[in-house]
Amino acid sequence: MPEWAALLESSALSLARMIVAYIVSVILAVMLGSWMARSRTVERVLLPILDILQSIPILGFFPAALLLFARLLPGAAGLELAAIFLITTSLVWNMIFGVYTSIKALDPSLFEMARVYRLGSAARFFYVYVPACRASLVANSLVSWAGGWFFLTSAEVLSLGEAEYRLKGIGSFILESFSRGDQENLYAGIVMLVTVILATYALVWNPAAAATLNLPLLGSRSVYKYVHLAVSSLWRGLTWAALFLEGRLPKAAIPGLARKVLGAFLAGAVLLTLLRSYQPLPVERVLETLAEFPFELLVSVTRVAAILLISVTFSLGVAYLAHVKPFLSQFVSLAGELLASVPAVVWWPLLSGIALSFAWGPYVVMMVVLLQGAFWYLYFNLIIYGLASVRQDLAEMAAVYRLRSAVYFRYLFVPSLLPSLVTG
Helix, strand or coil: CCCHHHHHHHHHHHHHHHHHHHHHHHHHHHHHHHHHHHCHHHHHHHHHHHHHHCCCCHHHHHHHHHHHHHCCCCCHHHHHHHHHHHHHHCCHHHHHHHHHHHHHCCCHHHHHHHHHCCCCHHHHHHHHHHHHHHHHHHHHHHHHHHHHHHCHHHHHEEEECCEEEECCCHHHHHHHHHHHCCHHHHHHHHHHHHHHHHHHHHHHHHHHHHHHHCCCCCCCHHHHHHHHHHHHHHHHHHHHHHHHHHHHCCCCHHHHHHHHHHHHHHHHHHHHHHHHCCCCCCHHHHHHHHHHHHHHHHHHHHHHHHHHHHHHHHHHHHHHHHHHCHHHHHHHHHHHHHHHHCCHHHHHHHHHHHHHHCCCHHHHHHHHHHHHHHHHHHHHHHHHHHHHHCCHHHHHHHHHCCCCHHHHHHHHHHHHHHHHHHHC
């Protein structure tokens, strides 16, 4: 029999980590995105840095997570913070850029009016910046939530060199069940994971997208209305508190104090980490790695280009199918949300046979895993957002003139989706 008590506890812990990481991501996205949008200096510095950081796989953040959190805070607290940090790195980047582009696109007259009426920093933040980026946050949350679940197992099973740390969660539960050959718990874990993912989309994210973006997504508002009420009440309280503090404290007090505290914390954390993890640099190994780097880089870039081409081709095909058969679009969207969220470890039982059966098996599995990382951004942007931009009158005109499917696809359908395609 499956261990239902352990499975429910693991699911609750994983969901809690996802929620905390999402809240952290929203805070970072709104703060950094609005800061970049309103300061040219910050924009020049942060934009290229964030562009690079969003391209780093979650495994690239393992050393930072373990050094900054697991070693600085020994025990469960450090590991939990490391896991939340890693999940945040799979949620936050597109949310930051969404906030940045939303505020950047605002009419400059709004900021001029805010200056004329002498709105303070808090008033601008809560009454101008946040309302402007609300739709973008909801839209990007659909993608980010899937990315967080996909990398959940990597965040719950932390390994660096010989050291390995496992946190209790649904991802580690599935991985341990697979390692033990416990088929009952393995499939029970997968069913529970799928149930949690579908529930969060159907009860929260899809109703939020339907209410905010007017997207026809499958979902129920029975839970969302209470979530919306709770978030709205909390937001009003935060707004009131921020405006109250801004009115009582000198204008430079809060930003100046925040910069000093944050700077001291970061400097201390970096210094302590360097002191605790110092090791002599193996110069010979570094030189060997540098010699191999150009060829390895070319191989990786070729793989990424091939994956991108496959992703574009397949996602356009699915989008066209959903367009010509509208009754399928809602089910296609929900299926995409589910499949994009399934962690990589769940695919391993299905792919291990391919990987071990013939010489090219590992490369096939590698391409499938890479496809998971590239395809879904295109899928979400085309299926959920892009199809809404295809003008219905053009589709009706094509039907009247009996345009062949290939002509309609090439000259009307694809150009209509081009902005969403480039974004994805």
